[in-house]
Amino acid sequence: MSNELDKYDDVAQWDLNLPDGKHAVRFQHGTTSGRRVILVDGKEIRNTGWQFKLVGRESFMIGNYRACIIIEANGLNYTYTLEVDGKSLKRFVENRQKACRTWTPHVNGNPHRVVLEKDSLNVWLDGEKLDVVSEFADNGTETCFLIDGSQAVIRAVTSGKRREGIIYSLFLGDMQIPDATEDSEMGKASS
Numbered sequence: 001m002s003n004e005l006d007k008y009d010d011v012a013q014w015d016l017n018l019p020d021g022k023h024a025v026r027f028q029h030g031t032t033s034g035r036r037v038i039l040v041d042g043k044e045i046r047n048t049g050w051q052f053k054l055v056g057r058e059s060f061m062i063g064n065y066r067a068c069i070i071i072e073a074n075g076l077n078y079t080y081t082l083e084v085d086g087k088s089l090k091r092f093v094e095n096r097q098k099a100c101r102t103w104t105p106h107v108n109g110n111p112h113r114v115v116l117e118k119d120s121l122n123v124w125l126d127g128e129k130l131d132v133v134s135e136f137a138d139n140g141t142e143t144c145f146l147i148d149g150s151q152a153v154i155r156a157v158t159s160g161k162r163r164e165g166i167i168y169s170l171f172l173g174d175m176q177i178p179d180a181t182e183d184s185e186m187g188k189a190s191s
Helices: 089-099
Strands: 012-018 021-029 036-040 043-047 056-062 065-074 077-084 100-103 114-117 122-125 134-137 140-147 150-158 166-172 175-177
Touching: 012 077, 012 089, 021 056, 021 065, 021 077, 036 056, 036 065, 043 056, 077 089, 089 100, 100 166, 114 150, 114 166, 122 140
Parallel strands: none
Antiparallel strands: 012 021, 021 036, 036 043, 056 065, 065 077, 100 114, 114 122, 134 140, 140 150, 150 166, 166 175
16 A cells, blocks of 8 residues: 555655754645645645645644745745755754764674763663763763663763863763764755
8 A cells, every 4th residue: 555645756856964853854745736845854734735825834844843835936946945954954953963972882783872961961762861970080081871880971071172161072982982973964965
């Protein structure tokens, strides 16, 4: 049985990496009927059906973030812009890159995603917010938690340089995990 939505083409798609995981936003727009469908992670969250107005805004949530797709006419074509938390996608991604650190370690052969929100010190593991306690240590703090039964520690130490601020590092045992490169692709869009 084919999905009813498969007969319509996506006019825009955006991929975002948020602390609670990766999210895919798809948008379908009937340019003659005005119909608008928004899918987040493959789940339909809005379907307006037929409407007179072909341009405008559609608001929805991506996890805990407010999002809005702006539909504008440009001659005979349409442009689609995604805003998240009231910011352009580009600006939102830049702000999230500054506010978060992400690591993608493999433990016991399993891939994991660890995100530290620097502003709140929340730690996320594979999309789940962890209940962690930070303790003072030499030159900073240590936040301990388990990944697949293995001890993990996020160490926060001062760089000694005002512009650099605090340096956050993830360790599994004595091994330092390199930062993930996925945040540089956080806001990929295609239309």
